[in-house]
Amino acid sequence: MNMLAAVYHGPHDIRVESVPVPEIGPDEVLLRVLRANICGTDLRIFHGGHRLYAPGARRIPGHEVVGEVAAVGERVRGYAPGQRLFVAPNMGRGDSRETISGNNNLDPHFEAIGITMDGAFAEYLRVPAAAVRGGNLMPVAADVDPAVAALIEPLACVWRGQNKVGVGAGDVVLVMGAGPIGVLHVMLARLRGATRVIVSEPAAGRREQALRLGADRAVDPLGEDLAAIVRAQSDGRGADVVITAAPVKALQEQAVALAAVGGRINFFGGLPKDDALIRLDSNAVHYKELIVTGTTACSTYDCLRAAEIVNSGRLDLAPLITAEFPLAEAVAAFAAAADGKNLRVTLVP
16 A cells, blocks of 8 residues: 655655555554644755755655554554544654653654654654654644644744743743744743743844734844844843744854843754854853753653643644645645745645
8 A cells, every 4th residue: 555755865856756655563553644844854854954864865754743543553552543643753762861861852873753764744654663652642632733733843842942041930032033943932932921022033024923923022133233122121131031043153142142141041043064163252151140051852751741732722833834735745845834934834645
């Protein structure tokens, strides 16, 4: 039996093909994919910039996914056909210090759906035994749109970043970059009690989106004095939290100047691997007693917390889904995801 899938063949070469439906083992689950979203990592894969898609790789990407159970292995318990589930993509090796501490996304030998193994841009997805055992399958509430539920994964990454810098009640938060991740940071910061959320974003359309979705102030850093506006929005002290939500060196360099005394900074967006060195004002870190952190991806526990938020209905992520394409039009969907106008593009198998 065959299925339709969008298969990576090389940089800028995604082909919609007929491939065999995955076979599952006795400890595995087969999902019928309901929705799979295209994220920035998928675009990096498409452009040939992902280190785990080596030359010659042939693989199905896609790791933001919700599906329903199509079949379960004979030794699997607790899942039944028709059940709607979100899939946390990352799996640790199991015996590493990172995974034992609950940080399977940092396991040096991690596996991930759509990254090291076939993913969700297909009609069916095999969920390996490690993911079934590890609690990576999480129920989705019946009233949550599956495309919205697939956003649990990027929300989990954002949750991880904000936990690292302790976003909370009373904080003035500056989010640098208003793409889909920046907007998620805005929405989550408000939910966590931030007093003011400021966004810095050069693209006018994205600034407008950020304001519609909860930012208190959206600044054009190319035409306005960002530092002066941050001071004005924070009684002169600077931002309690600065999150760099775009892969731009200048943002990381500016963050220490924009942070308040005792401020916390999260380098959320990674830089290109061949251009990752920045000039950091060490004295600003020292004399303002700043905390500078980084986070990458999300653990399964981060996904669990994000799933609880989405299932609760306390955070409406529906406005982030701005375009929908059938799986057969995956190439056009990738183009739409990269055009800078959409927040999230979802594929419908």
